[in-house]
Amino acid sequence: MNVASTDWNAWVPIALALPLVSFVVSFWMGPRYGWLVPLMATALLLAGWVCTTVILVDHSAGTSHFAVPWFSLGTDVIPIGWWLSPRSVTMLWVVYTISLxxxxxxxxxxxxxxxxxxxxxxxxxxTFAMGGLVVSSNLLVTFCCWELVGLSSYRLIGHWHQQPAAGAAATKAFLVNRLGDIGLLVALMLLWSRAGTLDMPALTAMALSEETKTAVGLCVLLALAGKSAQFPLLHWLPDAMAGPTPVSALIHAATMVAAGVYLFVQLHFLFSADALAVAAVVGLLTLFVGGWGALTQFDVKKILAYSTISQLGLMVAGVALASPEAGFAHLFTHAFFKAGLFLGAGALIHAVSRHGHAPQQDIRHMGGLWQSHRLVLVCFAVCAASLAGMPLTSGFLSKEGLLLHVRHHSFYFGVMATASFVTTLYSARMVFYLLSPTPQAAATHPVPAIMQLPLFVLSVGSLFIGLSASPLSIQSWWPVFDAIESAPWVMVVSLAVLVVGVGVAWRLYRHRPTATLHARWVPQTWLDAAQKHIAVTPALQASRLTHHADRRWLDGVLHAASYGYVTCSFVIGWVDRVLIDGWVTTVTHAAKGGGKLFRSLVNGKIQSYLAWGMLALLSFMVWMLYQLAHR
Amino acid sequence: MSAADYFFYGWCLVMVAGLWAMAVSKKLIHAALGLLSCLVALAGIYALLSAELLAVIQLMVYAGGVLVLILFGIMLTGRLSDKPMRIESRNVAVGSVIAAGLFITLIVFVGPAFLSVTSTGSPGSLRTLSLALFSEYTLAFELAGVLLLISLIAGAVIASSRQS
Amino acid sequence: MEIGTSLHANLDSLAHVGAEGILLGGFVVVLVAGLIRSFATVGMLRALTLTTLVAAAGWTAWDWPTDSMPLFAGLIQRDAFGSFFKIVFCVAGGLTTLVSANQQKNPHEYFLLLLAAVFGSQWAVMSTHWLIVVLALEMVALAGYALAGFAFTKSGAEGSLKYFIMGSALTAVMIYGMSLLYGATGSLNFSEAAFTQALLRAPTALVLVGGLFVVGGLLLKIASVPFHFWAPDTYEAAPTPVVAFFSVVPKLAGLAVLVRVSWALYAGGQHAVPWQFIIGLAALASMVVGNLGALAQRMPKRLLAYSSIAQSGFMLAAVACLNPESVDALLFYAVVFAVANFAVFIALDRFEKSDGCVDIASFAGLGRHRVGLALIMTVGLLSLTGLPPTGGFTAKLFLFTTLWGTFDGTGQPLYQLLFFVGLANTVVSLFFYLRLPYLLFFRTAPQQPAGATHGRVDWVLAVVGVALIALFLKPDALTGWINRVTFAW
Amino acid sequence: MIATHHIFILSALLLSVGVFMLLTKRNAILILMGLELILNAANLNLIAFNQRYADALAGEAMAVFVIVLAVCEAAVGVAIILQAYRHYATAVPDQISELKDPA
Structure with a gap:
């Protein structure tokens, strides 16, 4: 294998080493100089961020590759090194920026x-592990970093280990991720046996057979489903909100969960058409499950978690259907506005929570903050606007890029536009609740300036100027997005969807409906209602439908849509419960049963141990003799 | 049927009787006597097969050494308990099935390999074997010495330790 | 053979077994030193033992064989494969010696038996003759029976008795199998060409039964299904350093002998009996039984006993491949397994001494008070699971790559099955391996632990922990040695 | 001119009775005896098969060492059984079963 490439760039190891130094020094300083740790860690990361900025400026157009032998396996050499392309340096910069x-x-x-x-x-x-994942040129190193980000995510979700929920959520996230990791491991082995290399630059130059690409693609898809919370491995992400909110912003919104999508973008060339089709279906399913979830939640962090799932689904579908660049562009903008949303939500939670009590995260109890927390709310609203795809925001541009690439498939275009509608609906709902002037019962706390500053930076980054000089075209500052065009009519469509979405949200949520009204959005309620209507009294159901249609056709349409959603979610839930959970339960039961059987043999009596051993030996011997005699 | 054959089947009878005593006897001492008769019969068969050195070793080491060791064990374990030295069997059915299965498998499948073979009864002299032990098998001989030393140490440390 | 020339040949051979000579010399020195009152302290005996083991390891590394050479009229064979294992055994013995600092009961015999077990295993990995196989493995086994009872407790006696009955029964059966193979081939030297040719001519049933008996005896040494039952009971009762020792040394010795024996029985793939299938089946069963059995264990040592059964399964899977790559993977896996096992057991020993941990629940919350110890234990357990950043990951990667490669090369579904069952078992093993770290770090301790002087990380533990990470970061250091091993195919 | 086949049957019988004793006898000393029977079965085989390959005395040489091995095992075995007997006041293996898996 050729590993002679030596395009040494001293900034890369420095940039990767600084957060690692922060890791070691923080642990070392922790016991004695605890107060110094935050400042020191931030300073080190600032230095790292400067390095990545230098790398970004150096490599915004060209690519470079550096590798040294890591270890050898027989005659094959496994290299370790980096592969800098406009895409990877951009991602590296995003990771460090958000992390800073x-x-x-x-x-x-x-x-x-x-x-x-x-x-x-x-x-x-x-940050170190994520940076390694982004720049690594060898898939084996990527895999190791992939595991390490999973490990740090596990530790950070479980940071508040006094809470049992945090420990359980951490374990759940870790195990689901491991399930996905098996996919990546098998993909690596397939590549190793078929292509003979795990070096990405070498792989890009290689022509693999379609069936290999399908197999590899499906395995990578499993991996990214685990890491990026794609259907059906998405339940760990809402639970992961048990971790500190900044962690949710960094890991479970902007970077780690996007690592799956990033890997998909990077390895897009390894996917066959069939694998891409599967990925598209998975992405679209995730998109709707996440959107529906966000609509039914009242916990602001859970809303954002489901929204993240939905947006990740959009990215996966986008990469699969549109183009890797378009998907990556949305990953880029999402990192900013979703991190901003999480940090904003964290600030608001901080503002309304009372010390020594469980944090207040319910949006029904978070109104009336306009007077005291104007800047936070404005920043939050800007990021939410970007999430909804409002004009003048970066989300508008990246979403348009996605819509544009699927404009020839009317079905996919329609599906994505519908998804856009749902996104607008829940974004607007969230903002209406938070902005409403209803007085807040409890006293509020001021948000320190050091928390407002990053929020402000992120909200500015969520405006179009974070992405492009022009509010109408994405082709401007970032060379990596130059392939994405703009088309006025697509903008018009998204604008129309936006207007309708905000309008519907205004109708539904203006008066801050409380839980009783919202029970109709919860699937069980709808499920019971649907069963009653369909199975018990069809006539009543018909009359009610006409009654609804008679009163307000919009309600009727909404009801129909809700019925559709409920049915869909019911099916998905059933699949999730019976097939996925059921499978897991079956395996668990089998493992437990097997364990019990094997343990019952170890009854402490030495002669029965001997008897089992001899019986096994004898029966196997007779069986083999019989086989050999009748061959 | 030569004289050697008569002797062989005679020893076989002794051995089967010994085995029977070991397998079904309720008294430890009967089982020990059964083992003794088996070992002596084996020594006799070794002699018939012209393995005189083995026959002597069998009598001296086994009948003289191992058996005495085992008798020691019987007496020591008997001394501490006041119960009569009767022995029962457990799971006779399973044990018989496995033992019989083993026996039948060996006879049915493996036995035919030796059907057409007879023993000549003159494999080599005592001198040849002795020479081989001290030339070809020197290493094994030395290792056997170390093994005996180790078993001495192991046996001593286990047996001499007192209950804490 | 003329006795004069034969003795000269033996004398010549002596020059090539220097490491064993050192061990035997050290054995005698320790034996004598233990009898002299002023020398018979634990520290003195420990230092002598350690010096002997280090010297033997150093000699083996210095006197590295470049080709294979039969010694002592073909009783043993000196080759790099054996030398590799010999170093592993000396290091394992040395680590055990190091952590046996407070062996107050019968230290003289303790260190003698430790040396004896290493000495026996050294001969076992070199042996190409049934006679030496039996004598060498019996040395290891006898020392093991005695060491298993070295806690001198009630349960220690029981564990020792169980190990003895199971072990000696299977040894006797193994010798019976050897006698059958001797009947089939007329040769006790299983590495010579005459043995292979005779094996191919011999009746298949005879070879199968004899070979199965022999393989069965070896499977007991490595605690593989269906002869694994002794392991949990014996591990639970034995002193922890001893468990660390005999979950590594006798196991790897048995494994090395199994590689040689299975290769001889395999006869270049010409024999009618599918030995690969038989060993593969044992591997499969060991993985499943070991991992599932470990799931509900409450005693850490029992849990680790089952874990070691499962690890035997993984190593047997490499043996089942029977090709040069698989031997490389096996060597790597064996070293990583040994190191990880020592990390876990030494940490366990420290926890037992400092906090009196006897069952898994008593580990709750200790991670906050004994951070270093808990971290190294976690690293060891991660390595046994096969997660990065530990050598266990690299070892599993090599192993699974080999399995898949063998499947690709031969097309036999057995290897595919081993591959997938192995992967599934790796996932299952997460559930019990990570339970200890979970308890250590995510639970709160019932009260502040008492002893502050115990439970610290000393340099032995630190070296073992760092070695595990180093094996991940720079496996070349080890693969370099492995590349110098050419098994005599 | 003893038929090797018959000797083999005899050794198989020795093996089977040995295994039978190992599995069924409720006394550790008898288990030890069973062990000796199996070793003797192997020895009988080795010596009998040596008749076929009379040019070298490999089988008989091995038999010598197997006897040595049997002595060692018996010595250690009796010591271990005595030790267990001291603790448990019984030589019945089934009653020496405090170590076992949780149900």
Whole structure:
């Protein structure tokens, strides 16, 4: 294997080493100089961010590849090194930027919390692992980093280990991720046996057979489904919100969960048409399950978690259906506005929570903050606008890029436009609740400036100027997005969807309906109703439908849509429960039963041990003799 | 049927009787006597097969050494308990099935390999075997010495330790 | 053979077994030193033992064989494959010696038996003759029976008795199998060409039964299904350093002998009996039984006993491939397994001494008070699971790559099955391996642990932990040695 | 001129009775005796098969060492059984079963 490429770039190891230094030093300083850790970690990350900026400026157009032999396996050499392309340096910069902002924010957010050194240490370690994942040129190294980000995510979700929910969520996330990792491992082995190399630059130059590509693609798809919370491996992400909110912003919104999509973008060339079709279906399913979930939640972090799932689904579908660049562009903008949303939500939770109590995360109890927290709310609204795809925001541009590439498939175009509608609906719903002037019962706390600063930066980044000089075209500052065009009529369509979405949301949520009204959005309620209507009294159902249609046709349409959604979610839930959970349960039961059987043999009596051993030997011997005699 | 054959089947009878005593006897001492008769019969068969050295070793080491060791064990374990030295069997059915299965398998499948073979009864002299032990098998001989030393140490440390 | 020339040949051979000479010399020195009152302290005996083992390891590394050479009229064979294992055994013995600092009961015999077991295993990996196989493995086994009872407790006696009955029964059966193979081939030297030719001519049933008996005896040594029952009971009762020792040394010795024996029986793939299938089946069963059996264990040592059964399964899977790549993967896996096992057991020993941990629940929350110890234990367990960033990951990667490669080369579904069952078992093993780290770090301790002087990380533990990570970061250091091993195919 | 086949039957019988004793006898000393029977079965085989390959005395040489091995095993075995007997006051293996898996 040729590993002679030596395009050495000293900034890359420095940029990767600085967060690692932060990890080690934080643990080391933790016991004695705990107060210094946040500042030191942030300073180190700032230095790392400067390095990545230099790399970004150097490599915004060309590619470079550096590799040295890591170890050899017989005659084959496994190299370790980096592969810098416009895409990877952009992603590296995004990771460091968000991480830096989260560090800054955490200084304020985590002040006074326990285990602060551990927290910053693992943030640093995560940044290192994520950076390695992004720039690595060898898939084996990528896999190792992939595992390491999973590990740091596990540690950070379980940061507040006093809470049982945090420990359970951490374990769940870790196990689901492992399930996905098996996919990546098998993909690597397939590539190793078919292509003989795991070096990405070498792989791009290789022509693999279609069936290999399908197999590899499906395995990678499993991996990214685990990491990026795609259907059906998506349940761990809402639970992961048990971790600190800045962690949710960094890991479970902007970077780690996007690592799956990033890998998909990077390995897009390894996917056959069949594998891409499967990925598209998975992405679209995730898109709708996530959107529906976001609509039914009242916990602001859960809303954002489901929204993240939905957006990740959009990215996967986008990469599969449109183009890797378009999907990556949405990943880029999503990183900013979703991190902003999480940090904003964290600030609001901070503002309304009382010390010593469980954090207040219910949007029904978070109104009336306009007077005291104007800047936070404005920043939050800007990021939400970007999520909804409002004009003048970066989300508008990246979503348009996705819509544009599927404009020839009327079905996919329609599906994506519908999804856009749902996104607008829940974004607007969230903002209406938070902006409403209803007085907040409890006293509020001021949000420190050190928490407002990153929020402000992210909200500015969520405007179009974070992505492009022009509010109408994406082709401007980032060379990696130059392939994405713009078309006015697509903009018109998205604008129309936006207007309708905001209008519907205004109708539905203006008055901040409480849980009783919202029970109709919860699937069980609808399920019961549907059963009653369909199975027990069809006539009543018909009369009610006419009654509804008679009163307001919009309600009727909404009801129909809801019925559709409920049916869909019911089917999905059933699949999830019976097939996925059922499979897991079956395996668990089998494992437990097997364990019990094997343990019952170890009854402490030495002669029965001998008897089992001899019986096994004898019966196997007779069976083999019989086989040999009758051959 | 030569004289050697008569002797062989005679020893076989002794051995089967010994085995029977070991397998079904309720008294430890009967089982020990059964083992003794088996070992002596084996020594006799070794002699018939012109393995005189083995026959002597069998009598001296086994009948003289191992058996005495086992008798020691019987007496020591008997001394501590006041119960009569009767032995029962457990899971006779399973044991018989496995033992019989083993026996039948060996006879049915493996036995035919030796059907057409007879023993000549003159494999080599005592001198040849002795020479081989001290030339070809020197290493094994030395290792056997170490093995005996180890078993001495192991046996001593286990037996001499007192209950803590 | 003329006795004069034969003795000269033997004398010449002596020059090539220097490491064993050192071990035997050390054995005698320790034996004598233990009898002299002023020398018979634990520290002195420990230092002597350690010096002997280090010297033997150093000699083996220095006197690295470049080709294979039969010694002592073909009783043993000196080759790099054996030397590799010999170093592993000396290192394992050395680590055990290092952690046996407070062996107050019968230290003299303890260190003698430790040396004896290493000495026996050294001969076992070199042996190409049934006679030496039996004598060498019996040395290891006798020392093991005695060491298993070295806690001198009630349960220690029981564990020792069980190990003895199971072990000696299967040894006797193995010798019976050897006698059958001797009947089939007329040769006790299983590496010579005459043996292979006679094997191919011999009746298949005879070879099958004899070979199965022999393989069965070896499977007991490596605690593989269906002869694994002794392991949990014996591990639970034995002192922890001893468990660490005999979950590595006798197991790897048995494995090395199994590689040689299965290769001899395989006869270049010409024999009618599918030995690969038989060993593969044992591997499959060991993985499944070991992993499932471990799931509900409450004693850490029992859990690790089952884990070691499962690990035997993984190593047997490499043996089942029977090709040069698989031997490389096996060597790598064996080293990583040994190191990880020591990391876990030494940490366990420290926890037992400092906090009196006897069952898994008592580990709850200790991770906060004994951070280093808990971290190294976690690294060891991660390595046994096969997760990065530990050598266990690299070892599993090599192993699975080999399995898949063998499947690609031969097209036999057995290897595919081993591959997937192995993967599935790796996932299952997560559930019990990660339970200890979970308890250590994510649970709160009932009270502040008492002893502050114990439970610290000393340099032995640190070296073992760092080695595990180093094996991941730079496996070349080990693969370099492995590449110097050319098994005599 | 003893038929090797008959000797083989005899050794198989020795093996089977040995295994039978191992599995069924409720006394550790008798288990030890069973062990000796199996070793003797192997020895009988080795010596009998040596008749076929009379140019070298490999089988008989091995038999010598197997006897040595049997002595070692018996010595260690009796010591271990005595030790267990001291603790448990019984030589019945089934009653020496405190170590076992949780149900």
């Amino acid at each position: 902002l989260v560090h800054v924010y955490s200084i304020g957010y985590m002040a006074g919390e326990g285990g602060i050194a551990r927290y910053f240490a693992w943030l640093g370690f995560f």
